[in-house]
Amino acid sequence: MAKEKEKENGGLVVVEDGLNNNIKGPTNPMVTPLLTDLYQFTMAYAYWRNGKHLERAVFDLFFRKNPFGGEYTIFAGLEECIRFIANFKFTDEEITYLRSTLPACEDGFFDYLRSIDCSDVEVYAVTEGSVVFPKMPLLRVEGPVALVQLLETPFVNLINYPSLVATNAARHRFVAGKSKSLLEFGLRRAQGPDGGISASRYCYIGGFDATSNVEAGMLFGIPLRGTHSHAYVSSFMSLDEIGDKSLRTCNGSGTCEDFVKLVQTWLNKLQCLDSLRGVFGETNQSELAAFTSYALAFPNNFLALVDTYDVMRSGIPNFCAVALALNDLGYKAAGIRLDSGDLAYLSCETRKFFSLIEKEFEVPGFGKTTITASNDLNEETLDALNKQGHEVDAFGIGTYLVTCYAQAALGCVFKLVEINKQPRIKLSEDVAKVSIPCKKRCYRLYGREGYPLVDIMTGGNESPPKVAERILCRHPFTESKRAYVVPQHVEELLKCYWPGNSGKAREKLPPLKEIRDRCMQQLDLMRPDHMRRLNPTPYKVSVSAKLYDFIHFLWLNEAPVGELE
Ligand SMILES: Nc1ncnc2c1ncn2[C@@H]1O[C@H](COP(=O)(O)OP(=O)(O)OP(=O)(O)O)[C@@H](O)[C@H]1O
Ligand SMILES: O=P(O)(O)OC[C@H]1O[C@H](OP(=O)(O)OP(=O)(O)O)[C@H](O)[C@@H]1O
Numbered sequence: 022m023a024k025e026k027e028k029e030n031g032g033l034v035v036v037e038d039g040l041n042n043n044i045k046g047p048t049n050p051m052v053t054p055l056l057t058d059l060y061q062f063t064m065a066y067a068y069w070r071n072g073k074h075l076e077r078a079v080f081d082l083f084f085r086k087n088p089f090g091g092e093y094t095i096f097a098g099l100e101e102c103i104r105f106i107a108n109f110k111f112t113d114e115e116i117t118y119l120r121s122t123l124p125a126c127e128d129g130f131f132d133y134l135r136s137i138d139c140s141d142v143e144v145y146a147v148t149e150g151s152v153v154f155p156k157m158p159l160l161r162v163e164g165p166v167a168l169v170q171l172l173e174t175p176f177v178n179l180i181n182y183p184s185l186v187a188t189n190a191a192r193h194r195f196v197a198g199k200s201k202s203l204l205e206f207g208l209r210r211a212q213g214p215d216g217g218i219s220a221s222r223y224c225y226i227g228g229f230d231a232t233s234n235v236e237a238g239m240l241f242g243i244p245l246r247g248t249h250s251h252a253y254v255s256s257f258m259s260l261d262e263i264g265d266k267s268l269r270t271c272n273g274s275g276t277c278e279d280f281v282k283l284v285q286t287w288l289n290k291l292q293c294l295d296s297l298r299g300v301f302g303e304t305n306q307s308e309l310a311a312f313t314s315y316a317l318a319f320p321n322n323f324l325a326l327v328d329t330y331d332v333m334r335s336g337i338p339n340f341c342a343v344a345l346a347l348n349d350l351g352y353k354a355a356g357i358r359l360d361s362g363d364l365a366y367l368s369c370e371t372r373k374f375f376s377l378i379e380k381e382f383e384v385p386g387f388g389k390t391t392i393t394a395s396n397d398l399n400e401e402t403l404d405a406l407n408k409q410g411h412e413v414d415a416f417g418i419g420t421y422l423v424t425c426y427a428q429a430a431l432g433c434v435f436k437l438v439e440i441n442k443q444p445r446i447k448l449s450e451d452v453a454k455v456s457i458p459c460k461k462r463c464y465r466l467y468g469r470e471g472y473p474l475v476d477i478m479t480g481g482n483e484s485p486p487k488v489a490e491r492i493l494c495r496h497p498f499t500e501s502k503r504a505y506v507v508p509q510h511v512e513e514l515l516k517c518y519w520p521g522n523s524g525k526a527r528e529k530l531p532p533l534k535e536i537r538d539r540c541m542q543q544l545d546l547m548r549p550d551h552m553r554r555l556n557p558t559p560y561k562v563s564v565s566a567k568l569y570d571f572i573h574f575l576w577l578n579e580a581p582v583g584e585l586e
């Protein structure tokens with residue numbers, strides 16, 4: 022049995038058998054075949070009891086509306102879905118639990134559950150990190166209906182939040198601009214440990230540069246970054262608390278025996294500077310002690326949180342005194358963090374202060390010392406800062422980013438589109454909720470300027486759209502909305518990530534950095550009007566003329582005719 026061959030590998034379970042090609046188990050060990058809704062098991066039983074459980078079904082996973090009022094979404098979470106099915110197998114303990122929970126079910130059903138794995142399931146999916154749009158299948162899952170039914174909840178779970186938070190990250194990146202560093206600081210505010218780990222991973226895909234989450238750094242190789250907190254600053258009372266005051270020069274050629282004195286000398290020089298007269302007087306000495314001690318601990322990476330007492334009258338002058346003392350010994354200070362107040366104003370004042378120091382004391386590059394800002398930042402505050410003008414180089418963002426405060430869920434769904442080769446449709450009073458039937462193929466058509474123009478779904482047996490050949494793209498439900506497109510490039514969107522028994526080649530699961538690069542490339546390719554924050558243009562999602570006709574034929578076939586009295 023597969024599970025008997027489990028072995029630990031850096032905290033991740035590797036199951037070695039023929040089925041999974043050594044694909045690791047899910048990152049979160051709570052992702053098991055029981056991580057599904059009860060109704061998936063009750064349906065599986067009813068399928069089984071009616072001899073229907075092995076009927077071949079095709080389900081599409083898609084969402085209906087882009088999040089955050091935007092017109093694009095980043096697809097993420099695929100690797101975890103594949104890891105899940107590659108290792109899908111009930112344990113004896115799980116079967117025992119199910120038996121006790123479902124006493125009405127016959128024994129044979131549990132023997133069936135015990136026997137299944139996903140070797141007979143096929144998963145076609147969009148490449149992780151791609152820009153995707155409503156109604157297009159992100160995943161097409163084919164297999165025995167009872168088994169695929171069990172996969173619905175975990176698949177939707179594994180894609181919903183990752184895609185939502187990756188999109189949120191991409192939107193923050195879009196507003197911040199490419200030149201800024203974006204740091205994900207959300208772990209403490211995330212919805213539980215899995216929320217925190219997932220946020221770090223998928224914000225990185227969406228364009229963040231680093232995380233403060235050390236576990237995510239180890240698990241996924243995401244760059245780690247961090248500063249220090251107010252507690253460190255306020256824990257000091259005076260300079261006397263500093264133990265070892267000596268510091269070796271950066272090149273190791275000598276030692277400054279009393280670094281504290283050197284810092285104080287610099288603070289005096291700053292206080293006497295004509296150009297700073299009136300800007301500050303006495304600074305907070307306990308803050309100076311905290312900064313000095315931190316510099317002694319990390320002379321190569323000295324960072325200071327400057328807003329504990331007063332940014333311009335204490336934090337910045339104290340930071341500069343320590344940074345100039347470090348500079349004497351050949352070290353370059355890493356920067357400051359602002360965590361309250363008017364971040365536009367304070368960053369501009371800080372930059373002026375740094376530039377003045379560069380000029381007065383001839384310290385090349387001091388004016389460019391990194392300014393990091395944090396404190397309840399989100400898309401709107403970043404946008405407001407841009408409009409006002411600011412001097413922030415890096416943003417640390419937590420709560421609004423990882424909790425997806427602006428929109429709680431993406432709303433992915435998993436709908437049956439075919440069973441036993443018979444296309445199925447789900448009707449709804451709300452046209453947007455009508456599902457698009459058939460086992461489909463999906464393409465992105467690119468125009469002359471290199472932008473994606475439209476996504477199109479076709480029936481499985483239709484010939485693919487061809488470069489330079491005109492094709493009619495129809496809105497799936499609105500008759501009047503249609504356009505001819507002559508694509509310059511055609512990209513097939515659904516690729517085989519889990520071939521089951523089909524004998525097809527399996528797409529490799531790319532490393533995280535590659536997924537992130539793809540995401541950045543894809544966002545760069547989009548036409549700017551789809552990306553803007555205010556009233557973005559919707560990207561067109563369409564069906565072929567044949568599929569359009571078929572949807573409407575099936576719709577009429579399935580919808581009962583009403584009677585008027
Ligand atoms: N220039 C700015 N324009 C728009 N929003 C800003 C600007 N500067 C800061 N903000 C935002 O305004 C809010 C200010 O937060 P808040 O009112 O809690 O005050 P604070 O500065 O955090 O004070 P404190 O933490 O000392 O109580 C934060 O969400 C911050 O991101
Ligand atoms: O503001 P966020 O986007 O969530 O970013 C993370 C916040 O976490 C830390 O604050 P802390 O836990 O010290 O709390 P406080 O700032 O609310 O006092 C840090 O100083 C940031 O302000």
Ligand SMILES: O=C(O)c1cccnc1
Pocket residue numbers: 206207233246247248249250358395417419
């Ligand atoms: O390193 C930081 O500055 C940090 C980390 C997490 C939350 N707030 C700040």
Ligand SMILES: [Mg+2]
Pocket residue numbers: 360395396397
């Ligand atoms: Mg804060």
